[in-house]
Amino acid sequence: MVTAAERVSSHKWGMAVDVDRCTGCQACVMACQAENNIPLSTEDIYRQKRTFAWIRIERYWYGEFPNVKARFIPIMCQHCENAPCEPVCPVFATYHNTEGMNVQVYNRCVGTRYCGNGCPYNVRFFNYWEPTWPTSLRNQLNPDVTIRSRGIMEKCSFCVQRIRRVSRETTRDGRELQDGDIETACTEACPTNALVFGDYNDDKSRVSIMRNDDRKYTHLDALNTDPNVVYLAQVDATGGAAGGHE
Amino acid sequence: MQQRRILDEVAINHELLRGNLATPKWWLPTVLGLLVVVLFGFTLMGIMFNKGLGVTGLNRPVYWGLFITTFVFWVGISHAGIMISAILRLTQAEWRRPVTRAAELLTVFSLLTALFFPLIHAGRPWRIFYWITPFDFARGIFPNARSPLVWDPFAIGTYLTGSTLFLYVALLPDLGVLRDRTTGWKHSFYTVASLGWRGNPRQWRLQTVAGILLSALMLPIFVSVHSIVSWDFAVTPSVEGWHSTVFAPYFVVGAVHSGVSAVVTMMAVMRWLWGWDNYIRPEHFDALARLLIVVACAWLGFTFAELIFGVYSLEAPERALREMQMFQWPWNLLFIIFFLTAFAIPVPLWFFKRVRNNIAMMFWTSILVNIGMWLERFLIIVPGLSRKQPFVFTWDSYQVSPLEWGLLLWSFAWVMMLMLLFSKFFPLIPLFETKESQVFTTDVKIGRVNMPAVIRELD
């Protein structure tokens, strides 16, 4: 087994989420839906408890009435270095690539859903039905992204198609990849810049700086998953930094 | 007081081959009735393949539900055969003899049934060969040896192969008897199947040695199978209710509990259907019930440890899970039924000799145990998934769909149909064991008491 330190790669992609900036507007959810050809979460699907949202805004209420506050935490695949979903897949449909990402190979997946049980963040989604789109939406499907058939798992890919495209373009043009060249759909859509995407191997990138912030925390530390998505805690106006809901 | 029946060998042949040489009147209608249910089940599977797993009640986060429960249940039942045949053979328990064949048979058929469930449960069942066969096909990669789901096919495959061999080796002498008493195509079939069995000393020695060797080899496999099934759950740190070190022995003992109970059920049915009152006697039920008391108490100890360590950690999600599992509607109802049926009703009853020797009571209590043990697996698998980790936003529940209930029904009909088909062609009580038992037991008179005695070989 190759450990994270031994992997030779120039990039280690990651995301930083400033929970303090998140307004819960759900723009990222919609952007992701459009970018990644995510099946429609209709009312019917909602009632079946099988909605898809590669990124979702979890909303928690804090305090006693009337001083109630809503807090929002965007949760997407945490791209754990030590992912519980990876070793359990019998067919290597999910594995860790050399750029710090947890990737899903749709063609290999047979749909045992074991990874879904293994994921503590519940960010893996199973295609219970063959996804369909109304004719009016057919033309908006992104040609860069595979449409997943029924019976397989899918999850946030850090918009890998964008990473690949920008990498190709920079190689073609013979220039260095700069921080900010690659934007995922959600970071691009976020009106408050709560979501930031970048390369941890680049010390000057925004995510690297945010990762060294005092407010930084990761979810479910005790499980030792070592996520590549870090969170910056909410700053409570009444004093003290309140983390997520943990 | 055990009463030894002295039976002559002609009568044994005549009575035990009753179902093979002639067809009982009830046989054909029953098999046809079961066939209807089985075909209905296959239709349901067809619907599921055609439409996708959406037709089940599974959702997110409850990705595993009734199918995996039923898989664990049938793998559990399959532990009866080796428990009874191998362990009791190695410890030379005399009362095992009429039970062995039925128990081994139950092992083979319940494993065949259990295998269906994870396979039809896959999202793309037409691709499962990538998962269950260690061959890289065109993809250039083997299955992932780190995944417990890859250990499963190996464990179950080995177990199925081994127990089929075990069954076959024990069947050989009886096949020889059948060959000599049939004509026509049946005769040809038994001739081939009996592998030239003549009953000469060399063949008997080989058959006995093979039986003992297979018993000893099957024991570690027997333990490993349900341990591996339990590790499907236990190695997952993300699901609080699953990540418990006691799972392997807990599942194995639970499997023996449900498996031996299933053998009791089956013996009662055999006694009623074929009228084998001289062979399956109250003393056999008595011995099985004593064994069950020990197994059930061990199982209760493991259950207790599992629950107390669940609360021991005092962590919020685990406490929420245990509270739901035991105290929230409708889980509390299931939990009470589970505890009553798996332990609290049958085990105290078995302490009474009158219950142990009463076949109807044994039949119903053994059925209760299996209801309880099915619920036990359900209560382990589903609540753990629906209360996973502190992200309460994603907690959700699970309703079993009618299609899933249908396939549960199918599994029972399927096992019963296979059993009845088998009973038409092979004797369900081993003839040679019964005859051997006649030779190996005798009576001794001590004072005024006539006591049954067994012969232990010393050399």
Next chain:
Amino acid sequence: MVTSSLITDAVDERPSNIEATATLAGEGRTAVSSGLKLFMWILAALSVIGIVGIVFRFINDDGRQDWGYYAATVGWMLTIFGGAPMVAIAPALAKANWVRPVARIASLGAVATSVLALLLIPLLFKLPALTEFSEVLGDDVRRRSIWFDSPDYAPHFWNALSLATLALVGMFMAYVMAIPDLAAIRDHGSGWKQRWAKKLARGFHGRPQQWEWLKMRIGITGALYFATLMFVNFLFSLDFAVSMVPGWKDSVFPFYHVITSFQAGLAFVILGAWASRRWGGTEKFIGQEQMWSLGKFMLATTLLWFYFFYSSFIVFWYGRSESDTATIKLLVSGPYIYLFWTVFFLVFIIPWWVMIWNKVRDSLWGPPIAAVIILFGLFLDRIRIYVASWSAVPDDLELATTSILGDMPETMWPDIFDIFIMVGLPALGLLSILLVTRLVPVVSLWEMQQSRLISKPIRFLRGHALLVGKPD
């Protein structure tokens, strides 16, 4: 006797009832060989050293980590002497005939358990209360344990009570199983033994009601002993090991403790059988069959040792959460790694590969050798577990109340007092058993006579066989 034509009578070479009575209950056994006397004096001297060790341990006491070796020794003795009587009970409940000659040796383990109940007292003083952290962290903060909101000293109380119960039930069982033999000594012996036997036999004359009474008492105390043993192992392993380590959550551990207890009990009985043959003049009663059968069971428990160990190891190893990795590091790969591998070979690999050969199992020398290896290995195993848990004194109390072990403790080495304790306490236990065997015969006379009554060697066709009656 109903005999079929296949069965013919064979020569019975077992000692007759008269011979057995003379050897086991008669005057012949009053003489003590000088070797045994010397051995008992040595044990007595070692016991004194052990007690000196305890006293100096109290004087040189820098906190509970110093008591790890004491806890390990007590844990080891509980494993052996608590488990031994099970060898007398379990086969008896299954109507096994072979166990009769060694049933007495097994039941005598209870004598040492009663000594053990006294040795628990210093440990109770050192066991931290449930409110250990409340002074620093506030009144409502309690250490993680299975006792939740029970009174502060619940583990102390229940452990003392359960171990005392175990000792009492075990002693009572050993006594009840000895009554017919004491009656025989009363009738055939002489001197102080006869006087004592007369008092203890309580007017046993072998009337049918008295035998019924005896059978019932043995059955009830046997079942009770088993239940108490499970309970004691459960409590002891949880309170003196698991709950002292933050983050160690191991639901199979109590059962692992029980299995090692059976394994050690079997090893003890095998060694006892060997010693009584060698020095006690019981060659005619204890034979190869006993070694063979005990050996089979010891092989089974040896394999189960691995199974239970592996069950917890794989779950921790695969789980990879912080508490999982910390637990593996503490118990397996960290401060005690060399100890762990030694244990692994002594308790599992070597006995497995020695005992798997029928030739070794079915011999008079094979099982005792494996038993010595296993007992020594289990001693190291108890050190690995108890010393590690007692050394895990949390520096960071906040961490200790969560499920994470803070800093990994360093390897604890025994000092001279620990060595005194490790040598002295087992010697004390052994001495107590040997003292009792001065009065009670090491092979049960009535079991031998019953065995003669319901079994008999026969010839079955041309082979040798044993005809065994199966009473209800």
